[in-house]
Amino acid sequence: xxxxxxSLIESLVGLGDVVRFLLRLVAExxxxxxxxxxxxxxxxxxxxxxxxxxxLSGLFVGMVLALQGFQLLQRFGSEDALGTAATIGLVxxxxxxxxxxxxxxxxxxxxxxxxxxxxxTDQLSAMEMMAVDPIRRVVVPRFLxxxxxxxxxxxxxxxxxxxxxxxxxxxxxxxxxxxxxxxMRASVxxxxxxxxxxxxxxxxxxxxxIAVYEGYYATPTAEGVxxxxxxTVVTSAVxxxxxxxxxxxxxxx
Amino acid sequence: xxxxTGTRSPIATPLNPSASIVEIRNLNYGAGGRPIFSGLDIDxxxxxxxxxxxxxxxxxxxxxxxxxxxxxxxxxxIVVAGEDLRSVRxxxxxxxxxxxxxxxxxxxxxxxxxxxxxxxxxxxxxxxLPERLIRQLVLTKLQAVGLRGAAELMPGExxxxxxxxxALARAIVMDPEILIYDEPFVGLDPIxxxxxxxxxxxxxxxxxxxxxxxxxxxxxxxxVADVVFLLSGGKVVARGTPQxxxxxxxxxxxxxxxxxxxxxxxxxxxxxxxxxxxxxxxxIP
Numbered sequence: 001x002x003x004x005x006x007s008l009i010e011s012l013v014g015l016g017d018v019v020r021f022l023l024r025l026v027a028e029x030x031x032x033x034x035x036x037x038x039x040x041x042x043x044x045x046x047x048x049x050x051x052x053x054x055x056l057s058g059l060f061v062g063m064v065l066a067l068q069g070f071q072l073l074q075r076f077g078s079e080d081a082l083g084t085a086a087t088i089g090l091v092x093x094x095x096x097x098x099x100x101x102x103x104x105x106x107x108x109x110x111x112x113x114x115x116x117x118x119x120x121t122d123q124l125s126a127m128e129m130m131a132v133d134p135i136r137r138v139v140v141p142r143f144l145x146x147x148x149x150x151x152x153x154x155x156x157x158x159x160x161x162x163x164x165x166x167x168x169x170x171x172x173x174x175x176x177x178x179x180x181x182x183x184m185r186a187s188v189x190x191x192x193x194x195x196x197x198x199x200x201x202x203x204x205x206x207x208x209x210i211a212v213y214e215g216y217y218a219t220p221t222a223e224g225v226x227x228x229x230x231x232t233v234v235t236s237a238v239x240x241x242x243x244x245x246x247x248x249x250x251x252x253x
Numbered sequence: 254x255x256x257x258t259g260t261r262s263p264i265a266t267p268l269n270p271s272a273s274i275v276e277i278r279n280l281n282y283g284a285g286g287r288p289i290f291s292g293l294d295i296d297x298x299x300x301x302x303x304x305x306x307x308x309x310x311x312x313x314x315x316x317x318x319x320x321x322x323x324x325x326x327x328x329x330x331i332v333v334a335g336e337d338l339r340s341v342r343x344x345x346x347x348x349x350x351x352x353x354x355x356x357x358x359x360x361x362x363x364x365x366x367x368x369x370x371x372x373x374x375x376x377x378x379x380x381x382l383p384e385r386l387i388r389q390l391v392l393t394k395l396q397a398v399g400l401r402g403a404a405e406l407m408p409g410e411x412x413x414x415x416x417x418x419x420a421l422a423r424a425i426v427m428d429p430e431i432l433i434y435d436e437p438f439v440g441l442d443p444i445x446x447x448x449x450x451x452x453x454x455x456x457x458x459x460x461x462x463x464x465x466x467x468x469x470x471x472x473x474x475x476x477v478a479d480v481v482f483l484l485s486g487g488k489v490v491a492r493g494t495p496q497x498x499x500x501x502x503x504x505x506x507x508x509x510x511x512x513x514x515x516x517x518x519x520x521x522x523x524x525x526x527x528x529x530x531x532x533x534x535x536x537i538p
Binding site: 117118121122123125126127128129130131132133137 | 321323347348350351353354355357358359361362363364374375378379420423427
């Protein structure tokens with residue numbers, strides 16, 4: 001019982017540290033925005049370099065969604081609603097969540113291991129010694145790069161996913177193209193898209209924060225960097241799915 | 254902003270004990286519940302090459318971290334270039350650090366920047382100099398360490414010795430008053446080692462810098478240091494010129510300078526008597 005209590009307190013303290021770290025990043029962000037070239041480079045690293053994996057995954061997820069959706073909707077004789085079903089599934093749920101999970105695996109691990117290695121090879125200490133704040137110069141641009149890239153990736157994922165659904169639903173399963181698109185346009189509202197945008201923004205902050213936090217505070221050894229990278233993926237995945245439930249519930253009201 | 258060509262006045266370099274640039278008094282510091290320094294006193298003379306030596310684990314690198322304000326002392330005072338580190342604010346510490354250069358053990362070059370950009374890094378971060386001037390300054394410093402031709406290489410393409418020379422060029426690009434070397438000779442081949450030794454001497458004399466070298470390479474450091482502090486057990490056990498230390502009447506100093514395997518610093522990690530242990534385990538009939 002006492003152990004449980006201690007570990008609960010420890011995790012609360014850990015959470016407090018992360019929040020303090022986040023506040024520091026946010027406080028430094030306005031000044032970091034003045035040097036947008038640094039952020040642009042990180043948007044490229046986190047975003048552009050993740051494009052292929054995001055687009056491929058989006059395509060396949062959309063295609064599977066169409067297959068499953070078609071089978072289900074056929075039972076009720078409403079295959080025409082396939083466009084709506086696939087789009088809502090992608091925009092509200094699969095787009096943000098799957099993108100965030102892939103983002104944590106592709107960009108988050110890269111961020112964490114890069115920062116961890118910089119710590120292990122004294123690069124961060126060297127910056128401190130050159131009177132350059134590593135948080136401002138290194139961490140904040142990476143954080144902001146991730147925060148900006150993630151919603152864009154989620155949007156691309158959803159668009160490609162819808163195309164994949166159309167490919168399977170209309171071209172292969174024979175759903176009428178006109179009703180596929182027109183039903184979608186008629187029944188997918190702005191609120192659905194908003195929910196997707198809110199989710200992907202929150203997931204972007206979460207994934208980027210976890211990655212830079214784990215990397216920045218990694219134990220400066222080979223093992224420490226490995227642990228930080230693993231923790232980035234595992235923590236991100238669990239928190240994303242948990243937050244996804246909370247946000248979905250909040251939007252139901 | 255710091256002036257580019259250096260705002261400090263030319264430093265006369267008589268060996269005057271009162272002209273110390275770093276003064277450490279009664280310093281206490283511990284890590285992980287283990288005391289590292291207890292009552293440490295050190296004066297580092299301005300304009301000279303001071304070596305801090307000692308067996309592994311005596312806290313040489315920790316001393317550098319204390320002098321540069323990366324960690325705070327538990328008690329006692331550290332005054333660096335007139336600034337008392339106890340009462341210094343973070344912003345002032347950064348101002349003070351612009352007057353220091355530090356060469357890390359592994360160079361600590363930023364791996365995503367080229368050699369040129371690494372050396373230019375402090376200039377770009379702290380000054381608004383035009384590109385032409387930055388180029389000129391960086392190439393001058395690279396020329397001083399003999400690596401102007403390597404300006405466009407990436408750190409991954411450099412050898413260990415070159416890596417450290419680039420880091421040295423970066424450490425002097427802001428014209429520091431104090432240049433700190435953390436184990437600069439570790440893992441270098443004899444040629445690179447000779448180059449680094451010569452550079453330490455030349456930079457010290459040509460730029461009027463105060464150099465602090467942490468090392469345990471007795472032979473190498475003896476050829477270049479003006480003053481040597483030998484640390485052991487959290488205290489200074491000997492102080493003097495390298496020649497004085499070689500004939501110092503103390504067991505520990507003789508062991509260290511002579512590289513003897515056993516002495517006051519024991520060869521064996523503390524353990525129960527081996528014979529007794531074997532007897533107890535019944536491995537000896």
